[in-house]
Amino acid sequence: MAELSPVLKQATPVLAERGEGVHIYDEDGRRFLDFTAGIGVTSTGHCHPKVVAAAQEQVGTLIHGQYTTVMHRPLLRLTERLGEVLPEGLDRLFYVNSGSEAVEAALRLARQATGRQNAIVFTGSFHGRTMGAASLTTSGTKIRAGIGPLMPGVVVSPFPHAYRLSMSEADAVAHALRELDYQLATTTSPQETAAVFIEPVLGEGGYVPVPDAFLQGLRERADQHGFLLVADEVQTGFGRTGTFWGHERSGITPDIVITAKGLASGFPISAIAAPAAVMEKAWPGSQGGTYGGNAVACAAALATLDVIEEEGLVANSAAQGERLRQGLEKVGSAHPEIGDVRGRGLMQASEFVTADGAPDGATAARAQQAAAKNGLLLLTCAPHGNVVRMIPPLVVNGEQVDSALELWAASVEEATS
Ligand code: PMP
Numbered sequence: 001m002a003e004l005s006p007v008l009k010q011a012t013p014v015l016a017e018r019g020e021g022v023h024i025y026d027e028d029g030r031r032f033l034d035f036t037a038g039i040g041v042t043s044t045g046h047c048h049p050k051v052v053a054a055a056q057e058q059v060g061t062l063i064h065g066q067y068t069t070v071m072h073r074p075l076l077r078l079t080e081r082l083g084e085v086l087p088e089g090l091d092r093l094f095y096v097n098s099g100s101e102a103v104e105a106a107l108r109l110a111r112q113a114t115g116r117q118n119a120i121v122f123t124g125s126f127h128g129r130t131m132g133a134a135s136l137t138t139s140g141t142k143i144r145a146g147i148g149p150l151m152p153g154v155v156v157s158p159f160p161h162a163y164r165l166s167m168s169e170a171d172a173v174a175h176a177l178r179e180l181d182y183q184l185a186t187t188t189s190p191q192e193t194a195a196v197f198i199e200p201v202l203g204e205g206g207y208v209p210v211p212d213a214f215l216q217g218l219r220e221r222a223d224q225h226g227f228l229l230v231a232d233e234v235q236t237g238f239g240r241t242g243t244f245w246g247h248e249r250s251g252i253t254p255d256i257v258i259t260a261k262g263l264a265s266g267f268p269i270s271a272i273a274a275p276a277a278v279m280e281k282a283w284p285g286s287q288g289g290t291y292g293g294n295a296v297a298c299a300a301a302l303a304t305l306d307v308i309e310e311e312g313l314v315a316n317s318a319a320q321g322e323r324l325r326q327g328l329e330k331v332g333s334a335h336p337e338i339g340d341v342r343g344r345g346l347m348q349a350s351e352f353v354t355a356d357g358a359p360d361g362a363t364a365a366r367a368q369q370a371a372a373k374n375g376l377l378l379l380t381c382a383p384h385g386n387v388v389r390m391i392p393p394l395v396v397n398g399e400q401v402d403s404a405l406e407l408w409a410a411s412v413e414e415a416t417s
Contacts, residue, residue: 011036011379012372019046022396024377033404034377035392040203040235040347043262044307045395051265054303058296067095067293068285074298081305082271085244087253092279095271095293099234099260100128102270103197105287106256107132109274110195110228113281118188120180120196120227122159124205124383127197127232136197139205140383155188159202160214163340163351169211177217190225195256200246203235206382207342207349207389212250219252228255228278234270235347238262239308239394242318242345262394265304269297313394320401321345324390327405334409337363337416346396349389350412351382359384366415367408376407 017027022045024034037043044051058074065072079093086093096102111117119136121127126139135151137143144150160176162169184190196218202208222229231254236246240262243249247257255278260270268291308314325341325348332338332350337360339353352364364386371378371388381387390404 011368012377014372014377021045021048022393022400030375032372032375032377033392033400033407035390035404036377036379037391037393038266039261039379040240040391041261042266043238043240043313043394044265044304044311045393046266048265048303048307048395050307051300051303054299055267055296058299062295064291065295066290068288072295072298074295074302075293078293078298078301081302082273085305086257086273087245089253089275090257090273092276093271093273094279094287095269095298096289097268097291097294098128098270099232099258100130100133101289102234102258102260102272103127103133103136103232104130105272106197106230106232106258107136107195108287109256109272109278109282110230112283112286113274113278114194114227116192116194116227118153118155118193120155120157120183120188120193122157122176122198122202124159124161124202124208125156125197125199126202126204127199127234139203139381153188153192155183155193157183159205159208160211161202161206161208162211163208163342164206170213173211173213173217176214177221180217180221184221184225190227193225193227195228195230196222197230197232199232199234200236200250201241201344201347203347204381206351206387207347209241209342209344210246210250215247215250215252222255230254230256230258232258234258234260238304239314239317240345240347240391242314242321244314246344263304264297264301265307267294267297267300269294269301308394311395316396317345317394320392320396320398321348323398323401324348324392324405327401328390328408331405331409331412335412335416338412343389346394347389347391349381349387352386352388359386361385363415364388367412370411370414371407374407374411376404376411378408 127136160172162172332341340351352360361384
């Protein structure tokens with residue numbers, strides 16, 4: 001009898017039968033508060049009626065109109081619609097199916113557009129599992145070990161991680177920018193650097209918001225040296241951080257924006273956006289793929305964008321994120337095992353440390369497992385697995401946030417006593 005491969009590591013023992021809003025139900029009818037949202041994907045909640053209706057209608061009309069063979073309306077409409085929410089000037093788009101594929105595509109595009117080869121990423125970065133994306137990923141050796149050699153030409157510069165560096169945010173930014181300048185002077189010359197890739201909130205690497213001054217410093221250096229600033233908004237886009245885009249609050253405009261996850265409420269689609277001047281340097285036919293811009297996924301994405309707008313989900317993310325953050329801080333201050341609470345919008349996390357401040361993955365895992373047992377689905381992240389993150393659907397309300405916090409407090413108590 002065939003079985004699933006053990007390469008897929010299971011975070012919870014739940015066998016999901018159905019989902020509705022912020023809840024997942026198992027086959028015995030047990031209800032779980034889903035504060036994972038399928039790793040930040042089901043932004044409009046599970047099976048939002050508008051998304052379901054749009055997808056059902058499209059399924060009966062045209063499922064797959066391969067976009068480099070025949071064009072279809074859902075793709076054209078989605079492109080127009082994304083143009084309304086993307087930063088001004090990033091008005092040329094194409095589509096693939098996942099975050100990793102979109103990262104690969106952005107890397108190809110940056111190389112094509114600049115004629116340069118190297119890429120800079122930051123410690124703790126996560127950009128995906130395919131070979132190019134894994135080469136840009138430093139969130140943990142489990143992604144990289146045993147699959148090399150990875151792509152050459154990737155330079156890793158320190159992330160401004162104030163908590164881990166035991167520095168003020170301003171000092172961490174100054175340190176990281178100095179180190180980046182050092183890399184540009186010693187390891188990857190500006191003339192051979194195609195792009196710098198950054199997640200506006202470091203995701204899998206530990207849920208660490210990027211200080212605005214750091215993004216501004218990257219923008220200055222990209223302008224000065226002529227390389228491209230690529231914002232990997234795969235996890236942070238579509239309201240997740242309390243603004244529509246994670247980079248928005250810094251006031252900068254990236255050269256390339258990569259989106260996926262929250263775009264279509266669970267249907268696989270990702271988009272790469274850049275100005276015409278960048279896209280025109282890539283030759284026709286050099287990007288794309290069989291399933292890119294699937295018509296049903298496009299219809300679901302259009303409905304998702306409608307729901308985000310109609311239900312004010314960006315503002316809800318900011319408001320509920322603040323409520324969640326305050327509650328997490330309260331739990332954190334009652335437990336010395338929680339060294340830091342941080343995040344933006346509905347992307348919040350608690351970092352577990354030992355008495356001497358070392359990463360404590362074992363306690364984080366116990367808390368996450370206790371939460372699942374108590375009815376609250378959560379994920380861990382960070383290189384040592386010692387950060388427990390909360391990424392509920394953006395439709396979550398105050399009562400549900402409070403319920404999750406109660407379950408969290410009880411689960412942390414269980415894990416630490
Ligand atoms: N970039 C970021 C910032 C991500 O968080 C992820 C997924 N966690 C990816 C890329 C890869 O996306 P996918 O799993 O869809 O390939």
